[in-house]
Amino acid sequence: MKDWLRDGPVDLRTKIGLAEMLKGGVIMDVTTADQAKIAEDAGAVAVMALERVPADIRKEGGVARMADLRIVRTIQESVSIPVMAKCRIGHFVEAEVLQALGVDFVDESEVLTPADDQYHVDKHAFRVPFVCGCRNLGEALRRVGEGAAMMRTKGEAGSGNIVEAVRHLRTLTSEMRRLTTLRDDELMTTAKDLGAPYELVKDVAKRGKLPVPNFAAGGIATPADAALCMRLGAETVFVGSGIFKSENPARLAAAIVKATARFEDPDILVEVSMDLGRAMAGIEMSKLAPSERLQERGW
């Protein structure tokens, strides 16, 4: 059976290789060099350099684009851990710019306003690895088919509400489990129903997992949220607005790092969850109009 990490094309192996290095860690959204340092000191495995965190993008509205490159460059110069940045869905030129700037991972993200309402970036054409969001298996495999080296759940970014990330993780894992129970002659129709490449459907049916690492994102606000995602099968967590919209970012960041590494141990969770101050204010999903749901973006 083909193993993408060990048998894939060289470029894909270095890309998935970096995603492997990030496993078990926490990737944090930052908007300044100071925040990036706080994240690195707290033990983040990588930072996502942004102009605004998702909660502010949501509040301020307007078109959200790739971050000011000066911000990204300043953050690159301030930390030694990998620096990621977001491009708009389908905006392959923003992706090229970020690659030329030397970012370590590009997130083709629904958090920004889509630049293309039909097509995503052809990620095979890049040397820089991409991460993309998904809500279900079909979406995940379409992105992997386009060359994504890492998947993450979309959740609902900037909401401080874990419910959508949980839904997406559960959907993804139960769809993968179901595939492993199917007969070979049922896989083509299943691929059609999922809207996913047949070869990748066969691969998941054999291995029961995605061909690339699978991380969680969207609404993680506490150490227990992070541990919940890990328990549901995520291999790493992204924390967006949760950290720097909280009362004590440095303390919360360190707590989430520890909780993610030892997600299976409730005693550790007790220790890190004590006295963290106020978490970010969250949004109840029914208060979000469909047009305000970032997870609906992507095709």
Place this chain on the structure above:
Amino acid sequence: MHIGVLALQGDFHAHLTQLQRLGASCGEVRSRVQLARADALVIPGGESTTLWRLLEVLELEQPLRAWLAEGKPVFGTCAGAILLAREILGPDRAGLGVLDISVRRNAYGRQIDSFLAPAESTAPGFEGLECLFIRAPVFERVGPRVEVLAEVGGRPVWVREGRAMAATFHPELTHDLRVHRAFLELASGSTSSCGSSAPSATVTPYASSSAPSASLARSVSVGGR
């Protein structure tokens, strides 16, 4: 013999996969109890700053230092190699000091500079070793008692001192099991710690077409498939 793989962060699953393929008894090390159970330890690739932080906050750094002080076999790849070094550069700090080496982090550049290359010169039995470098460090200084087991671009990429081994690349991310097998042999004491008693050592030439370094000449004891 039970091989522990430090499983706080990074590609520890890939190391476990390799060790399982070789039929070794192995398991994750996340706690002091699991560390105490390990006869040998693998420190995986990952982010070294994160690993330091987690060792500290999970109160594992001192137990690990004590465990290493007993001279037990240890193998680090990439971030793991950084942790085992005496001196770390960029940003500078002291490592665990198990290997007398100085290692520079992210020495090849950013992720787009990550690459795959065959080893140009190796200890006998490791010809054609496939080396995958991910934001890899470089061994800038290698102490006199450290043996170089493989080189890429004229730089040492796999070294050994006593029962400690370190690689700047990721043998856990290939199908090639030779490096992990060499560690198992080292850990089980089936190879001598210095010099060579292997008969083939005196007749087996180096895999390199260029002149082997002096330290490669001393490295033959880990050879063999």
